[in-house]
Amino acid sequence: MAGDPMRRSGAGQTRRRGAALEEAILRAATDELAESGYAGLTMDKVAARAGTNKNAIYRRWPNRLTLGVAAYRRLATTTPPPDTGDLRGDVLELLRQANRYWSSPSGAILRELLAAAGGASELLAQLQGRSGDAAAAPWLTVLGRAVARGEASPEALHPRVATVAIVLLRNEFVMRGAPTAPDDVLVEIVDEVYLPLVRRRGPVPT
Amino acid sequence: MAGDPMRRSGAGQTRRRGAALEEAILRAATDELAESGYAGLTMDKVAARAGTNKNAIYRRWPNRLTLGVAAYRRLATTTPPPDTGDLRGDVLELLRQANRYWSSPSGAILRELLAAAGGASELLAQLQGRSGDAAAAPWLTVLGRAVARGEASPEALHPRVATVAIVLLRNEFVMRGAPTAPDDVLVEIVDEVYLPLVRRRGPVPT
DNA sequence: ATGGTTAAGGTACGGAACGTACCCTAATTG
DNA sequence: CAATTAGGGTACGTTCCGTACCTTAACCAT
Structure with missing residues (x-):
């Protein structure tokens, strides 16, 4: 649990925007979904895994379920x-x-x-x-x-x-x-x- | 919301036990279920409505879902x-x-x-x-x-x-x-x- | 270039519920 | 009447959602 998966804030302050960030979030959500199922898909974990924070998520998907569905569609x-x-x-x-x-x-x-x-x-x-x-x-x-x-x-x-x-x-x-x-x-x-x-x-x- | 539905602690300290209490809880749960659906069925509300507390419920049903199912069976x-x-x-x-x-x-x-x-x-x-x-x-x-x-x-x-x-x-x-x-x-x-x-x-x- | 606008990041918090712990007290039982 | 059992009151730990607010980087137009 001390891992630092995909953290981006290490060196430079390079900051993803728009599509790139969206991709990263969706990818993180898909991975979480595959690992822990929908029950284990929490917004905090997705944000952490994508190396961003919940704001970025909620700006794109109104709630957890919608994100879950979007993420699932990549698994199908x-x-x-x-x-x-x-x-x-x-x-x-x-x-x-x-x-x-x-x-x-x-x-x-x-x-x-x-x-x-x-x-x-x-x-x-x-x-x-x-x-x-x-x-x-x-x-x-x-x-x-x-x-x-x-x-x-x-x-x-x-x-x-x-x-x-x-x-x-x-x-x-x-x-x-x-x-x-x-x-x-x-x-x-x-x-x-x-x-x-x-x-x-x-x-x-x- | 200032109502005091079925409160039993008003006058005497008469205290229900066993089957009587179980009945009261199940009845309260059924009513809540009918009014608010399963999503709105909370343990606190059931306890309040039955005039008891959550302990009495958890002593009989291990979790909310089990109680919900038990309560539903009275509606069917x-x-x-x-x-x-x-x-x-x-x-x-x-x-x-x-x-x-x-x-x-x-x-x-x-x-x-x-x-x-x-x-x-x-x-x-x-x-x-x-x-x-x-x-x-x-x-x-x-x-x-x-x-x-x-x-x-x-x-x-x-x-x-x-x-x-x-x-x-x-x-x-x-x-x-x-x-x-x-x-x-x-x-x-x-x-x-x-x-x-x-x-x-x-x-x-x- | 440079200043303004948009979007990310950090962080903290409110709120809802579940499930648990603890201690006090009424009912039951021998 | 003493001892045990079960209810009652209450508070709390936890988890997680969704939101608020401010700071700061990236982008864009003049």
């Missing part, structure tokens, strides 16, 4: 959607990706932030590129190929339908409080719900 | 599942009930608590009688009748399938941060996802 990474050649494989892989992410450190932070953002829908939107739409993209991609192969019904391309699987998985996380879901659950979601739903449907009996 | 009420005679009507009504509840004060508190409970799965379980199972009950009831009428496939009685609609709605709340979902969304969930999923399915084309 996107993976290209899988292409295993059949729908079931793709869907399972998408769910497994999500499962891994949520149990990863980044996922834990995302959960903290979602909890803290509570009703602030503006911030929620920033945590997922526009909430629904960006999250739906890989599902639509995967389903689009399945439709082309004749594996899935074109009606399945409705976003609400397409994302059913990931929504169920998310619910599993939220309700069970566990950072990861057993693989059985993923398989169950796919086989009991998702595939029956999107598969080409035969004529509905009257 | 259950409504009997609807019986409109057809599946679509029942399902829509169940969703509308949920929609109303989440936009109600109690629902707001539940959301706060779910957020605060975060990873504490033990507490989460208390917020819904065993998380999944109790929440599934009305859906199974309604679906059971539909199966008997030949409206739904028996496979739909799988809990994961049966609860798909409410899970989607819950997701809507969480992701959009809104306290209430437009009725269109409920209808869409029912018509695009739920009914196609649970309805008797014809032969699947190979």
